[in-house]
Amino acid sequence: MKPAAIDAFFATLQTANPTPETELVFxxxxxxxxxxxxxxxxTDVSVNKATRALFAVAPTPERMLKLGxxxxxxxxxxxxxxxxxAKHLIQACRLLVERHHGQVPRDREALEALPxxxxxTANVVLNVAFGEPTMAVDTHIFRVANRTGLAPGKTPLAVEQGLLRRIPVRYLEDAHHWLILHGxxxxxxxxxxxxACQVRTHCDHGRLTAMPS
DNA sequence: ATCCCGAGGG
DNA sequence: CCCTCTGGAT
Structure with missing residues (x-):
């Protein structure tokens, strides 16, 4: 996809995507x-349902450890x-307290060292919490990037690098949400x-399936 | 490659 | 019933 098509692709997704009532709450x-x-x-809906009560009791790593x-x-x-x-979360909290003063580290290696x-996950935290230019490739984004031809790749890392190369840094966080919602x-x-797809004309798969067969 | 593993959709 | 959901560890 050429840069002009990329712009059109995301401009369309921006206006097309439904109200993101289903996002992680934190x-x-x-x-x-x-x-x-x-x-x-x-699903983020099921996660929000659980974290609502969980975070009320344990909003910090210290309180999470106390909860057990x-x-x-x-x-x-x-x-x-x-x-x-549960095991990973508790052990991650232990490391946060022991190594990072109970703070979330702004560091990929430190984040990925957490169980x-x-x-x-590290990409989401780095981008959303710290504004770092990353693109977290989840199951939706991997599928959409490959199916549309936006950033084909055999591995999530390859897709991540393709998207980072094509999407303007300014749009990364929004593009992440648009791609997930679209997916x-x-x-x-x-x-x-x-x-019913509004970016069909920019999409490899959409152009093919739109043709009479 | 396989396991973990509940909820929701088709 | 089978597949999928903002994966990660072994």
Whole structure:
């Protein structure tokens, strides 16, 4: 896709995307980190439902440690993968307190050293909490980037680098949300709604499927 | 490559 | 019933 098409693509997504009533809810950098960690292979709606009560009790790593793994599990039982997530969250809090004075580090290596935090989660925290120019490639973005031809790649890292090369830094955070919303509501995994897609004309897959066969 | 693992949609 | 959801660790 050429730069002009990229601009048109995102300009259209910006005006087309539905009200993002479903975004992760957090009130601090720590809550952001915890919410993103818990959101792996889970919808943000289910994560918000759990973190609402969890963060009321444990809004800091210290309070999370006091709550303990069993206490965390009680709050996040409705989320998938809850046992490993509770263990990771508690151990991550331990490291935050021991190594980072209970603060979320502005450092990729330090973030990825936390249990349950990989490149995708670190990218979200670095971008949203600290304004660093990163692009977190989740399942939606990986699919949309490949299907549309926006930034094809065999691995999430390859797609990430392609998107960083093509998207103006100023748009990175918004583009991240637009791509996810587009992936969730229009460019769905199973059955992409190409007939209702507003960026179809900019999309490899959309142009093909729009043709009579 | 496989496991973790509940909720929601088709 | 099967697949998917803002992945990460082994």
């Amino acid at each position: 009130a601090s950098r720590f809550e952001l980190l915890a919410a993103v960690l818990l959101s792996a292979q889970a 793994e069993a206490g965390v599990i009680e709050h996040i039982k409705t989320i998938g993968l809850f046992r490993s997530k 349950g935090v990989g490149r995708k 969730r509501y229009v460019c769905q995994a199973r059955k992409p709604l190409c007939h």
